[in-house]
Amino acid sequence: MRAALLSLFLALPSLALDIVYDVRTPRPTTHLFHVTIELSGIEGDSLDLAMPAWTPGYYKVQNHAKNIREFAARGDDGRALAFEMTDKQTWRVRTGGVRSAKVSYLAYAHSLSPTGSDLTDEHAYFHGTWLFMYAVGHTKSPVTLRLHPLPGWKTATGLDPAGEDTWRAADYDVLVDSPVLMGDIDVRTFEAGGAVHEVVIHKSPACDRAVMVEDIRKIVEAQLAIMGPPPYKRYVFLLHFPRWWGGGLEHLNSTSIVHNGEALSDRGQYVQFLFIVSHEFFHLWNVKRIRPAQLGPFDYSKEVMTKNLWVHEGFTNYYGWLAMERGGILKREEYLGKVQEELNHLMRRAGRRITSPEMASWHTWLDPDDSEDVEVSYYMSGHLLGLALDASIRRRTEGKRSLDDVMRLALEKTRDAGYGDDDWLAFVNEASGSDFAEFFARHVSGTQELPYAELLAPLGVTYEAKVDATEADPGLEIQGIAEDLVRVRRVRDDGPAGEAEIDEGDILLAAGGQRLRGSEWGKWLAKRKPGDEVTFTLFRGERMLQKTVTLAAKQKIVHQLQLTGKPAPEQKALLDGWLK
Ligand SMILES: [Zn+2]
Structure with a gap:
């Protein structure tokens, strides 16, 4: 049986390209990576190579x-091959019958x-989407990455090693989902769930490194307790500690986090940093692994829309904080304080009454011009939805089931393929044995307050x-x-200025005949009371207008x-x- 299959395989024309990416950094201060792609097994007269328009996990077109x-x-x-660009990101190489090319x-x-x-003289750090073109139609071919670290540099990446400075990826998706950091790095490891975890530290965090690694281990253990055995052999935390703020980006079996290292001496900032680790x-x-079909295999050429980022970012916020409580890093009260912070941020966004969590997810690529008024963060709304669903499932099942069961079921159902846009309701219903259709209609596709x-x-x-309603x-x-x-930046449609038809861009010259100054606006407003009537004299373009506003509370x-x-x-x- 095996031999028969093999001969059948050999009889077929080989469609897989053999692809090697070679990366050099001869002059780091130019910030130019020198990339060579060695391709063999080329067929046909031309080959299209394209740069991704975006980076998975970051839903913005970056081109x-x-x-x-x-x-x-x-x-x-050795002869030069002709090429042309066929769109904003694709190079068509006229291969004219050659079998291999560089x-x-x-x-x-x-x-x-x-x-x-x-790329600087301190490090070479990259996401593959910034460096590597993909051979169109061949993103499933296995690839090799060859690196040339500068003297004194060590390499960290989630890719599988395949010899000195050589790494292998099952395909292009894995290659670009495995960021690489080369530089003067401190690598610490721990074991959890039978897998190796590397904590890669670049530059100096103002905290005890051993304590930090131990806290990360607690987070990992708490999450493995929820989700089951690790689906990887090795996981890599790439941690950069410059002197400014960043954030994190998730990857298949690694994460890249940039955080202000100096700030970590402060307990609050340290907890915030650990939360980013936990989230990623x-x-x-x-x-x-639990992913919408649109999010892997990826279409790198354009935006891919999904309604479910409220699950993927929001539940990730929910479990990010929860794992810190269950892992013993936060006390129950501290944990609730973090949920309360997120709740207060959410409640300040008027957009939550206009845009549902599903629509916010769909909109994420679009970034409306008046996003402050109409958008709601699916990180925040999804976090509270995660809490609400968890609480409801626990109540309805008298504690026998929880959102943890939903996540495990979703993992089981989507392990090998993405899910459809409307599958989450079915996952929740099946895992809880209860019907959440009305909950979804109200709070997921609807905008009703929880x-x-x-x-x-x-x-x-x-x-x-x-409620405190003493200020004007x-x-x-x-x-x-x-x-x-006093230039008006933003007007709330349902507020007093909105009702008086004051507009963005208006310059408020005077109130009640008295001159207004930008530097004194706060002081002026503090002297007013709710209910006061104020007549503004203002410039709108070339016109001078008067508008009377009744201040609200x-x-x-x-x-x-x-x-x-x-x-x-x-x-x-x-x-x-629910809690530890
Ligand atoms: Zn995230």
Whole structure:
């Protein structure tokens, strides 16, 4: 049987290209990576090579082709091959019958961020989407990566080693989902769930490195306890600690995190850093393996839309914080404080009443011009939806099931293929044995506020909105204080200024006949009371207008979550099943 299959295989024409990417950094301060692609097994008269328009995990069109220069192609006989660009990111090489070719180009990269790439005399750090063209139609071919680290540099990446400075990837998707860091790095390891975890530290964090590695281990253990055995043999945390803020980006079996190292001496900042670690690590399941069909295999040529980023970013926030509590890094009260922070951020966004979590996910590529008014962060809304679903499932099943079961079921169902856009309701219903159609209609595809008090009471958590309405609110924000003018930056449609038809860009010259100054706006407003009537004299372009505004009361609402002092036995049982 085996022999018969083999001869059948040999009889077929070979469609797989053999692809080697070679990366050199001869002059790091030019920020130019020298990339050569060695291709063999070419068939036909031409071969298309394309740069990705975006980087998976970062839903913005970046057009990485813009940083490519000095493209050239040569056949196996050394002769130059003609080429042309067929769109903004594709090079068509006229191979004219050669079986192998070398394509070379320079890729400019000088952006140290979690989604970026950066070449300096201190490090070579890259995401493959910034450096590597893919052979169109051949993204499933296995690839080899050959690196040439400078003297004193060590290499860290989630790719499988295949000899000295040589790495292998099953295909292009894996190659570009495995960022590489070369430089003066400190690599520490720990074992969890039978897999190796490398903590790669670049530059100096202002904290005890051993404690940091131990805290990361606690997070990993807490998440493995939720999701089951690790689906990798080795996981790599690439941690850069420059002197500015960054964030993180998830990958198949690694993450790249950029964080202000100096700030880590502060406990609050250190906890925030660990949360980023926890969030990115949870992504190895939630979006990397539990993923919409659109998010792998990837179409790198254009935006890919999904309705479910509220699950993939929001639940990742939910489990990011929860794993820190379950791992013993945060106390119960501290954990609830973090959820409360997110809740208050969410409640300040008027867009939550306009844009559903599903639509916010769909919109993410578009970034509307008035996003401050209409958008809602699916990180925040999805986080609270995760909490709400978890609490509801625990209540409906008397603690027998939880969102953890939903995540494990989703992993089981989507392990080898992506899921359809409408599958989440089915996952939740099946894992909980309960119907959540109405919940989804109201809060996922709808914009109804979650009933926090009712949802959280069974877990022994109280919700209260405290209102302070003593300050005056004109319903507008002003822009900087350039030239000491009061220039209107933003007007809330449903606020007093909006109702009086004051517009963005208006310059408020005077109120009640008295001159206004940008530098004194705060002081002026503090002297007003809710209910005061103010007539503004303003410039709108070349016209001078008067508009009368009745100041409203500023609703300063603080949404509070607290543990019940004396929970009932049923509450205590659910709470103990939920938190450590
Ligand atoms: Zn994320």
